[in-house]
Amino acid sequence: MTAERYEIDNATIQRLAEELGIDGIGVTTADPFEDTREHLTNYRESGHESGFEHPELEERVDPRLTWPNAQSIIAIALAYRTEQYVGAKKPEGLRGQMSVYAWGMDYHHVLKQKLDLLGQRLQELLGRPVEIYNTVDTGPLVDRAVAQRCGIGWLGKNCSIITESHGSWVFLGQLVTDVRIEPNEPSPPPQCGDCPDLCLKACPTKALVNPFMTDSSKCLSYITQMKGFVPEEYRAKFGRRLWGCDTCQVVCPKNKDVSFGTTIEFHPEPEYAFPDLMRLLDLSNKQFRREYGTSAAAWRGAKVMQRNAIIALGNMRETQAIPRLLQLLQEDERPEIRGTTAWALKKIDPDATREAVFQAYEREQHPEAKQEMLWAVP
Ligand code: SF4
Ligand code: SF4
Known part of the structure; x- marks a missing residue:
């Protein structure tokens, strides 16, 4: 042309x-x-x-x-x-962490x-x-x-x-x-140079199976967004993550000393960046939509985020969360929440919570939630 x-x-x-x-x-x-x-x-x-x-x-x-x-x-x-x-700055309280793109x-x-x-x-x-x-x-x-x-x-x-x-x-x-516009030159081929594959080494789940190839089923960016139960092998890898994962970007030397963006809409909102975990557990769907509705992490709704908050509390071994988690175990209508709660209680204090989880196990009808409770009271 x-x-x-x-x-x-x-x-x-x-x-x-x-x-x-x-x-x-x-x-x-x-x-x-x-x-x-x-x-x-x-x-x-x-x-x-x-x-x-x-x-x-x-x-x-x-x-x-x-x-x-x-x-x-x-x-x-x-x-x-x-x-x-x-x-x-992370505000006071028990806080999870969102991927930076959702701040x-x-x-x-x-x-x-x-x-x-x-x-x-x-x-x-x-x-x-x-x-x-x-x-x-x-x-x-x-x-x-x-x-x-x-x-x-x-x-x-x-x-x-x-x-x-x-x-x-x-x-x-x-x-x-359909407008004919003068094109740019393509960007050069990959410029990773002599970087010793820091991203592949740092990935917590080894989801970067090869250079330029992510196994999505192992990537926390996808797993934190999935519905249902999170496979047990990935829960500890969540740490405090509630949504997404930045590790392979944070370690990349090409991301050091780069310019900041200036788009005002992306300025961090502390409650989006570090949600209050206990407050998150208390939100109804409607309240969740009202509080997180303009965040990129809102589209899956409250349940996925609440399940991830329970995993984060388990990873943090937070004993002050036990009363609320016991309540969820006994009363919540959602099997993913009941089952994941059993897992978290075992992580936090198995001795103090075994009896309550056992009683929940005896009442539980949902097969996956029941399996989780069985694992929590071996
Ligand atoms: S986003 Fe996290 S889990 Fe996914 S490939 Fe990068 S480091 Fe690994
Ligand atoms: S960390 Fe960055 S520079 Fe290093 S291999 Fe990965 S993408 Fe390339």
Whole structure:
């Protein structure tokens, strides 16, 4: 495509990003991402998918199978680690910890807003209606492949896109359009250099099975979000984690000395960053939606977060939590909560709680919850 055939040049896109407070932006064509097919096939065949992936592999490779008139894809990056992150203090009380990406407002809304504004600007520039499709996490395309080809950043062995300016502390979004826009050069191949694979070594569950390959079924980012019972082997690995895991980003040397983001919506909200565990256990679904509704960690609802809070209390061996946990064991209607509570009580004080767990075991009807209680009173 020659330069004059572009309807919008790349400098204009960079200028729009600056105006809209977008930290990173790049453009690529809507041609298929042929390089990703082999990786996606291996990933699926090895059983490492999380289940959140788009099911149609060819649609993940070829944008025009979803958007037949697509000409260009714009990728944007918004940095979420703001300066306030450094000074964020854990409030008093028994506190869990959220992944840094959930410390502020739900990024889906913030990115969507930026992409909507960007789309509006494209329409205004061209003075005609244009086809615009925005995706944040939900579309068929592989956001990391798009970001790499748009020149936003390179892929690290920890499976994160690493940007020059903000490291991997970025959210990614995409805008697919029928407008022909001058593309960027792709980012270089992985630049991990002589780093001794710190991310692979630090991963608490060995979910990074190989460089550039995460086994989602072992990754705490996915496991903290799963429904039902958390497999026992991963509960101790949670530590105080309630949602997500930052370890493979925290240890990455490419994330040191990078710039902070300035998006005000991502400034840390202490109750989102370090939720009060006992308070969390007391929330009804409605109260949970009211208190955590604008957090990125709210979409699974109260039950998953409360189950994780019980695991965190177990890992913290918190004796002051015992009365409330006994109440949940005896009265809560949800089997995941009763069963996980039995596990936590055994961790905290098996001698003091054995009799109560045994009585709960005798009454319990749900097979998995009963199994958990049996384990707690061997
Ligand atoms: S997010 Fe945590 S569990 Fe998942 S790969 Fe990274 S370090 Fe491992
Ligand atoms: S920790 Fe090292 S190997 Fe892992 S992504 Fe960062 S630079 Fe690459």
